[in-house]
Amino acid sequence: MxxxxxxxxxxxxxxxxxxxxxxxxxxxxxxxxxxxxxxxxxxxxxxxxxxxxxxxxxxxxxxxxxxxxxxxxxxxxxxxxxxxxxxxxxxxxxxxxxxxxxxxxxxKIKKIIERAKEILRIWSLEKTPDLREVLREISESIKRGEVISYGPEKLPAGPDVNKSDEIIIVEGRADVINLLRYGYRNVIALEGARGKIPDTIIKLAKTKKAIAFVDGDHGGDLILWELLRVADIDYVARAPPGKEVEDLTGKEIARALRNLVPAKEYLAILERKLKGKPEKPAKPPAEEKPETPPKPETKVEEAPPKPSKPAQPKAEPVIQIEVERVEIPPSIVEEIKQLSGTLEAILYDKEWKPIDKVAVRDVYNVLEKIEPGKVYAIVYDGIVTQRMLDIAAQKQIKLLIANRLGSIERRPQGVSILTFSDITS
Missing domain, CATH: 3.30.70.360 (Alpha-Beta Plaits)
Known part of the structure; x- marks a missing residue:
């Protein structure tokens, strides 16, 4: 009927x-x-x-x-x-x-749709990947294939960086990949430099129109401070406040590059801005962003050194999460090194005590049953996916350390990301 x-x-x-x-x-x-x-x-x-x-x-x-x-x-x-x-x-x-x-x-159709939603929730995406995720992964692999290594420092760059009259200088490899996705092939990253700007960037900026395009956070200010002092930069572009270049859409990138500020003018603004903060005087930063992206949601960085003393390297990685400073114990770093290739995941509480060790394919089912706030960090030999980020936010997990970063459409607040290479390199 x-x-x-x-x-x-x-x-x-x-x-x-x-x-x-x-x-x-x-x-x-x-x-x-x-x-x-x-x-x-x-x-x-x-x-x-x-x-x-x-x-x-x-x-x-x-x-x-x-x-x-x-x-x-x-x-x-x-x-x-x-x-x-x-x-x-x-x-x-x-x-x-x-x-x-x-x-x-x-x-009847309504019941079928509701049942289909329920089936999709139960059906593990680890067993059958979502078509859109597969297509994004294929697209990412194509873009990664376009990234070249440029100069003696082997900086990540687009294929047109050498022949173009204009270059866009970004922070890391993930930024290069994102700009390539939207057709910007004359881009090069500062990645690989610690404590100083690569000579390759300085030489390119002398002969080409150079645009510095950095994240819209304090880390971006520190990188600009050092870059504008040593390289002949023409213009500055910034991501919107709180956003990173690697996460911007095509429209946001185009808008940022339309709203360029002359480098000399921006240097004066930046100098006043840094001097206006007594706890962070206008000095060169001790360390640039992490060598290998993806960058965590909350930057991995150290305070700028005083001019009279050289920067002191840390014994192990330090992650700045909001107002809390957290150190990854050396024993955990060793576990991360041993975890690679095992396809296993370890769940830790806030004191870095292991809660559980499971296969990566079972981690979603385990997290579904865990109460929010119990797990502080997850270290796993897998990929950071959008699904993992969403469930981490839901379960109030603060830190994900994975083998590599997959395609991500949005990044929830409060969840930081690191890769194995960030910790062990």
Whole structure:
């Protein structure tokens, strides 16, 4: 049946359901000819059995009427109006009110869609990758294939950086890949330099129009401070506040490159900005961003050194998460080195005590059962996917350390990311 007519009936007397059904068939008989008579329609399977449920209250009868219909929408509406034309049941006055006509097919489709959603939640994407994720991965591999190594420092760059009259200087390899995705092939990264700007960048900036394009955070300020002091940069472009170049859309990149600021003007702004913070005076940074992307959501960086003392290297990686400074113990660094190639995951609490060790393919099922806030960090020999980021945010996990970074559409707040190479290099 396509539709289900639902109506309420009120009778000014005590009757049973057979009396109501008899009144419906009797008082609608031949109203619109024999072909549209309810008995005739029932015999031809065009309407189903008329169902009536009744209850008595005092001297009145109340009931619920349902009539299945295999007619079209117009004919079904006419049947509903015919029901409301019934005025008596036996000797008693009666009123029938149609309050709903349910599209049975629509309800069935709705149930199918809800069930499909449930199946998708249960069905592990580790077993059957989502088509869009597969396509993104293929696209990423093509873009990564376009990245070249340029100069003695083997800096990540686009294929046109040498022949173009203009270059875009970004922070890391992930930034280069993102700009390549949107057709910017004259891009080169500072990646690989620690404590100083690569000579290759300085030489290119002397002969080409140079645009510095950095993240919209304090780390971007520090990189610009050093770059503008030693290289002949023409213009500065910034990602929106709080965003990283590697995460920008094509429109955001184009907007940032339209709103260029002359380098000399920006250097003056930057100098005032840094000098305006007593705890971070205007000095060169001790260390640039991590050598190998992807960059964590919260930057891995050290405070700028004082001019009178050289920068002191750290014994192990330090991650700055909001206002809390967290050190990764050397023992955990060793475990990370041993984890590569095992396809295993280790879950840690805030004191870096292991909570559980599972296969990477089972990590989603394990996390589903863990209460939010119990797990502080996950180290796993796998890929940081959008699904992993979403469940980490849901379970209040602060840090993901994985073998490599996959395609990500959005990065939840509060979850930082590192790769094995960030820790062990």
């Amino acid at each position: 396509k539709y289900l007519i639902k109506a309420k009936i009120e009778v000014e007397g005590l009757v049973n359901k057979h009396d109501i059904i008899g009144a419906i068939f009797g008082q609608t008989e031949n109203l619109f000819g024999e072909e549209f008579d309810l008995r005739e329609l029932q015999d031809r399977g065009r309407i189903g059995r008329v169902q009536v449920e009744v209850k008595h209250q005092g001297t009145k009868t109340y009931g619920e009427i349902t009539v299945p219909s295999n007619l079209d929408r117009v004919e079904t509406a006419l049947i509903a109006a015919m029901l409301e034309s019934v005025e008596k049941v036996g000797p008693y006055k009666a009123r029938i009110h149609v309050y709903d006509i349910i599209d049975v097919r629509a309800e």
